[in-house]
Amino acid sequence: xxxxxxxxxxxxxxxxxxxxxxxxxxxxxxxxxxxxxxxxxxxxxxxxxxxxxxxxxxxxxxxxxxxxxxxxxxxxxxxxxxxxxxxxxxxxxxxxxxxxxxxxxxxxxxxxxxxxxxxxxxxxxxxxxxxxxxxxxxxxxxxxxxxxxxxxxxxxxxxxxxxxxxxxxxxxxxxxxxxxxxxxxxxxxxxxxxxxxxxxxxxxxxxxxxxxxxxxxxxxxxxxxxxxxxxxxxxxxxxxxxxxxxxxxxxxxxxxxxxxxxxxxxxxxxxxxxxxxxxxxxxxxxxxxxxxxxxxxxxxxxxxxxxxxxxxxxxxxxxxxxxxxxxxxxxxxxxxxxxxxxxxxxxxxxxxxxxxxxxxxxxxxxxxxxxxxxxxxxxxxxxxxxxxxxxxxxxxxxxxxxxxxxxxxxxxxxxxxxxxxxxxxxxxxxxxxxxxxxxxxxxxxxxxxxxxxxxxxxxxxxxxxxxxxxxxxxxxxxxxxxxxxxxxxxxxxxxxxxxxxxxxxxxxxxxxxxxxxxxxxxxxxxxxxxxxxxxxxxxxxxxxxxxxxxxxxxxxxxxxxxxxxxxxxxxxx
Numbered sequence: 001x002x003x004x005x006x007x008x009x010x011x012x013x014x015x016x017x018x019x020x021x022x023x024x025x026x027x028x029x030x031x032x033x034x035x036x037x038x039x040x041x042x043x044x045x046x047x048x049x050x051x052x053x054x055x056x057x058x059x060x061x062x063x064x065x066x067x068x069x070x071x072x073x074x075x076x077x078x079x080x081x082x083x084x085x086x087x088x089x090x091x092x093x094x095x096x097x098x099x100x101x102x103x104x105x106x107x108x109x110x111x112x113x114x115x116x117x118x119x120x121x122x123x124x125x126x127x128x129x130x131x132x133x134x135x136x137x138x139x140x141x142x143x144x145x146x147x148x149x150x151x152x153x154x155x156x157x158x159x160x161x162x163x164x165x166x167x168x169x170x171x172x173x174x175x176x177x178x179x180x181x182x183x184x185x186x187x188x189x190x191x192x193x194x195x196x197x198x199x200x201x202x203x204x205x206x207x208x209x210x211x212x213x214x215x216x217x218x219x220x221x222x223x224x225x226x227x228x229x230x231x232x233x234x235x236x237x238x239x240x241x242x243x244x245x246x247x248x249x250x251x252x253x254x255x256x257x258x259x260x261x262x263x264x265x266x267x268x269x270x271x272x273x274x275x276x277x278x279x280x281x282x283x284x285x286x287x288x289x290x291x292x293x294x295x296x297x298x299x300x301x302x303x304x305x306x307x308x309x310x311x312x313x314x315x316x317x318x319x320x321x322x323x324x325x326x327x328x329x330x331x332x333x334x335x336x337x338x339x340x341x342x343x344x345x346x347x348x349x350x351x352x353x354x355x356x357x358x359x360x361x362x363x364x365x366x367x368x369x370x371x372x373x374x375x376x377x378x379x380x381x382x383x384x385x386x387x388x389x390x391x392x393x394x395x396x397x398x399x400x401x402x403x404x405x406x407x408x409x410x411x412x413x414x415x416x417x418x419x420x421x422x423x424x425x426x427x428x429x430x431x432x433x434x435x436x437x438x439x440x441x442x443x444x445x446x447x448x449x450x451x452x453x454x455x456x457x458x459x460x461x462x463x464x465x466x467x468x469x470x471x472x473x474x475x476x477x478x479x480x481x482x483x484x485x486x487x488x489x490x491x492x493x494x495x496x497x498x499x500x501x502x503x504x505x506x507x508x509x510x511x512x513x514x515x516x517x518x519x520x521x522x523x524x525x526x527x528x529x530x531x532x533x534x535x536x537x538x539x540x541x542x543x544x545x546x547x548x549x550x551x552x553x554x555x556x557x558x559x560x561x562x563x564x565x566x567x568x569x570x571x572x573x
Contacts, residue, residue, distance in 0.1 A: 008037055011055040012047055022046045025297050044298040045503065048458040049130040053105070056128055060107040063127040065093065067103075067137050084119060088112050089134050099123040105131035136494065139196065153186060153227060183234045187242070190225065191269075191284070195262050197497070200286055200327075204239065206232050206279030217497075218454045218504050219327060232279055239282050243271035251275055258284070270356065287356050296336040299329075300453075300505030302548060305540070308510055309448070313337045313415075318445035319408045321395075323420045329452045329506050330417045331356075334391060337415060338362060341389055350391035351378040367393070379403040383410070392416040398434040405435065408443040422542065423447040423511035424530035427521050441513075441521040449509040451542060451563045453555050454501035460493035464556070471557045477547055488553045505554070507545040507564070512537075 009023045018026070018041065030040035038056065041047040057064040079092035079100055090112065093101035100122050104112065107128060116124050190213065194202045199215035206212075211232045213225040227235060240247045243256030258269040270285040301309060312320055320337075322330045335357065338348055342361045353367035353375070363385075365378045375392060376399045382390055383403075394417050395401045408414045420426045426447045430440045467487040490500025511517075511534045520530055535541070546560035 006059055008052070008055050008059055009041075011058055012041070012051065015051075015055070017051045017055075018046050029297060045455070045505070049132055050459065053128055053130045056107060060128075062107060065103050065127045065129045067091075067129050067133040080116075080120065084116075086138060088115065089131060089138070090116065091129070091134055091137060093127055096125075099125045101125045101127060103127050103129045103134065105129060105134055132495070135196075153225065153231075183231070183238050187235065187238055191260065192262050193224070194284075195267055195286060202284040202286070204235065204282040204284075206236075206276065206281065208278055211235060211279075218499075218501055219452055220454075220499075222497075236273075236280055236282060239271065239284075240273065243269070245271070245273060250280060268356075270354070296333075296340055298505075299333060299336060300549070301508065302545065305508055305510055305545070308446075308512065309337075310340075312446045312512070313341060313413075315413060315445050317408055317411045317413055319404060319414045319416065319443050320445055321416055321418050321426050321447045323418045323423060323426050323447060323449045324451060325419065325421075327452070328450055329504075330450065333448070333450060333506070334415050334417065335359070338389070338391060346388045347386065348389045348391070349382045349385060349387045350393070351375050351382065352391070352393040363387075375400045376403050379407065383407055383412075387412060389413045390415070394418070395430070395433075401430055401433055401435045402439075405439045405443045409439075420449070422527075422531070423449040423509045423539070424534055425527045427517075427530055428527045431521070431524060437522050437524055441518040444513050444521075446513060447511045449511075449542060450506045452504045453507055453546065453549065453559050453563055455503045455505055455554055456488055456556060457490040457493060457496035457500055457502040459495040459502075460491040460500060461488050461553075462491045463487070464489040467557055471561050474561055475543065475547055475550070475557055477550065477557065481547070481551060485551045486553060487550065487557065489556050501559070505549075507542050507549060507560070509539065509542045509545065511539050 009018070009027070012018045013020055013023055022044075023041075023046075026037060026040040026044055026046055029035070029044060030037050033040070035043070038052040041052055042049050054064050056062070079095060080090065080102070085091065089105065091103040093103055095101070100116075100120055102116060102124050104126050105128065106112075107126065113124060113126070191202065194215045197215055197217055199217050200219075201216040203214040203216070203221065204211060205214065206229075210229055211227040212223060213227060214221045214223050216222075237247050239245075240254075240256075243258045245254045245256045253275065254273045256271040256273075258271055260267055260269070268287040270287060271282065272285070273280045273282045275281075296306070296309065322333050324330050338350075338359070342348060342359070344361070347363070348361070349363045349365065351365045351367060355364045355366045358364065365373075365382075367373060367375055367378065375394070375396065379390070379392060379400065380403060383406075390404075390407055390412050392400065392404050392414065395404060404414050404416060418426050418429060420429050424447075426449075427440060427444070431437050464487045467489075472482075490496060490502075492498040492500045496502040514533075514537050516533050516537065517530060520533055543560070543564045546555070546564055549555050550557055550560055
C-alpha cells in the first residue's frame with residue numbers, strides 16, 4: 001500500500017511554523033479567493049515563501065536549493081535556452097547520468113515539466129527553490145535589469161544626436177510604440193524594475209542639474225537613478241504620451257492613466273504631472289488590484305481588535321470612519337470591509353475620487369467635479385437606489401457630512417474616511433465642519449485611526465542585542481515589558497534590498513462610541529477629554545498597538561517611533 005503523502009499545512013504545523021488556528025484561517029482564505037494553501041499562507045504573512053517551499057520539498061521528497069549561495073547555477077545556464085528559462089521560470093542545475101537537473105518552484109506544475117522534457121529531449125530531475133528567488137536570479141544573471149537601466153541612460157547620454165532625433169520623433173509621432181527607441185526602452189525598463197521591487201510610486205523629479213528618479217517601497221522613497229538634465233524633455237514627453245496627457249501643456253497640472261503588461265499581469269498606473277521650478281514633476285502611482293484584496297485577516301489586527309472590527313462592520317446602520325494621513329492604508333481597510341460584506345443579498349454603492357480598483361458585485365461611482373458630479377450629488381442619488389451599504393471616499397466638507405449622517409440615520413451603513421491624526425479628533429473635526437453635535441453623537445458607531453508600519457524581513461530577521469534605550473523609553477517600553485521578550489531587527493539581505501524591512505501591516509486605534517462619548521460629543525468636548533474617556537473605556541492607542549507588535553517581534557522600536565505621534569517627548573538623562 002502506497003505511503004500517504006503529508007499535507008503541506010500538516011508539515012508546517014509539525015514544524016511549529018503555523019498554528020492550527022492560523023492554518024484554518026489560511027484554508028478559509030484559500031477557498032474564498034481560489035488560491036493554493038501555500039499562496040494563502042504567504043499572502044496572509046503566516047509563513048514565509050521559504051518556509052512553504054521547504055515544506056513542499058519535504059512533501060514531494062525534493063532537494064531544496066538555496067539560490068542566495070549560487071550553488072553551481074550560474075555555470076549551468078547554457079543547458080537550457082535563455083527564452084525557456086525566462087518563460088517557464090526554471091533554472092538548470094547541471095547534468096548527471098543523462099538527466100538535466102532543473103530547479104522549479106511548483107512541483108504540481110506538470111505542464112512545465114512536460115514542456116521541459118519535450119523541448120530539451122531529455123529526462124528531467126527536479127529540485128525546488130522559492131519562485132521569488134528564481135525570478136531574482138534570472139533578473140540578475142540573465143535580464144540584468146539594473147545594468148540595463150544604467151546602460152540605457154549611458155547610451156542615450158553618449159549620443160546627443162540620437163537624443164535630438166528622439167525629441168523630434170516623440171513630438172511628431174505621439175502614437176509610435178517602437179519599443180526599441182532609446183527613451184521608450186529606458187522608461188519601460190524603469191517601470192518594470194519598480195514593479196519588480198514592489199514599489200507603490202515612481203517619482204520623476206527635475207532638479208537643477210539632473211532628473212532624479214525615486215521609487216517608494218513600503219512607504220519610504222529610495223533614489224534609484226539620476227538621469228542627465230539634457231534628457232529631461234524627452235523623458236517627460238514620453239511619459240505624457242504614454243498617459244494620454246497634452247505634451248504641449250507645461251503650465252498646468254494634468255492627470256492621466258497608463259495600462260501596461262508587465263510579466264504575466266496587466267498593471268495600471270495613475271499619472272500626475274505638476275509644474276515645478278526646474279520642470280514638470282511626474283508621479284506614477286502603481287495600482288495593483290491584489291494589494292487591496294488581501295482580506296481583513298492579513299491587515300495586522302490583534303485578535304481582540306479583529307473581533308471588534310468584524311462586529312462593527314456588521315452593524316445594520318450608522319457611520320464607520322477610518323482616519324489617518326495619506327498613504328496610511330485607509331482605502332485598503334475599507335475595501336477589505338466591503339469584500340467581507342459583499343454578498344448577493346446586499347446592495348453596495350461607492351462614491352470615489354478616483355475609482356482606482358474595480359470590484360465585481362459593487363456599484364462604483366466616479367466623482368467628476370468638472371460636470372458637477374460631486375460627492376454630495378452622488379450621495380443623494382445613492383439614497384434613491386435603495387442600498388444597504390454606502391462607501392463615501394472622503395468626508396471633505398459639511399455638505400457631504402450632512403448627507404452621510406442623514407443616510408446613517410435613515411437605516412444605511414456608511415463607510416468613509418477623514419484626515420485626522422487619531423480617532424477622537426475625528427469627532428471634533430466633524431463638529432468644526434459645521435455638522436450639528438447631536439447628529440455626530442447619534443450617527444457614529446465607531447472610528448478607527450491607522451498607520452502602516454514596515455515589517456522586519458523574515459529572511460534576515462535577527463535578535464537586536466542592544467536596542468536603543470532612549471527609543472524604548474520614548475515608546476514607554478519598560479524593563480518589565482521586556483521580561484521574557486526579545487527585540488528583533490533586520491540585518492539586511494538580497495530579498496529586502498539590504499533595508500531590513502519587507503512588507504507592511506497596520507497598527508490601529510479603535511474607538512467605539514459609548515453613552516459617555518456620545519454625551520461628550522453633544523457637549524462639544526475637546527479632543528483630549530474624548531481621548532481620556534475613550535482610553536478609560538478600553539481604547540488601545542496607535543502607540544499601544546505598536547508596542548504589542550514590537551514585543552511580538554514583527555517590527556522594530558525605531559519603526560513605531562517613526563510613524564506614531566508620541567506625547568511628551570523625553571530627554572536622555
